[in-house]
Amino acid sequence: MSTGTIYDFQVKNAVGEMVSLDKYTGLVVLIVNVASYCGLTHSNYKELKSLNDKYYDRGLRIAAFPCNQFGFQEPYCEADVSNFVKENFEFEPDLYGKVLVNGGPLIGEEEPLWEFLKKEQSGTLVDAIKWNFTKFLVNRKGKVVARYAPATNPESFEEKIVELLDEEL
Template sequence: MSTIYDFSVKNAAGEMVSMDKYRGLVVIIVNVASYCGFTNSNYRELKELSGKYYKKGLRVAAFPCNQFGYQEPSCEVDISNFINEKFEFEPDLYEKIEVNKPIFGGGNVSPLWEFLKKEQPGTLTNAIKWNFTKFLVDRKGRVVARFAPTTNPSSFEEEIKELLGEE
């Protein structure tokens, strides 16, 4: 596997979707949660970036995850409604996933997220540390950057503009 295009994932409706749908686009891939301290700022800024650059080729791929503090307990329908109603935002929403192997074994870690972590290792460990870890993917499907949950999406707008060819 060398790009995100090599993967298929289930969307929020449970249908398999090839990540090839993002071919030629710039993508922010993010694990999301509705009840996290980072929820408001991240969704607001992701919406703003998406609104600003959608026509130029930016997409947001949101993967709900309940592994951190059980901050995403709802089903995909409720998660979608929450994002739409509270933020008036419709990112590409996918099925709830696990981004890390559970400490006590078991679980089914998303192969896409294993790939993302391998391509852009984390600090100290490759594990995803919390909700709203963000990966930036270029127009060729390569993972070019990783941003911590504490990093606001607006802080890497210049990188987005560069990848969109807007320097």
């Protein structure tokens, strides 16, 4: 039975093992589709790291899903993505397997989590993910509460993150 939360989903982690997102129970999660060769890479990773450093101990987690759907800007395998982020940003988000956030040429290729995220927080004009670094903010109960465009700097919604961190379970 679906509760309409991210806890209903299992995804592949960076080494290909299935992981239940109920591991985030009671935490605030920022889910992001990432790419290493995007014009938004530097600013987003820098600010995601800053938020992670400030709020990790209070319960913020960054869930990064590499995606090569937009301009082929994430050609690396998951191990290389992890090394890239560590070396360039001294940051280790929760890294997952590469995903197709908008599906692919074959039916069923869209990652179910991303289908759910788009349904919970629709986009402007269309629900499809439009580019790398689309961000979904999830509260401590696993509900998707906000969607932010790729060009929206993560620190611009820091106040909302703090508000969610301050909420009681």
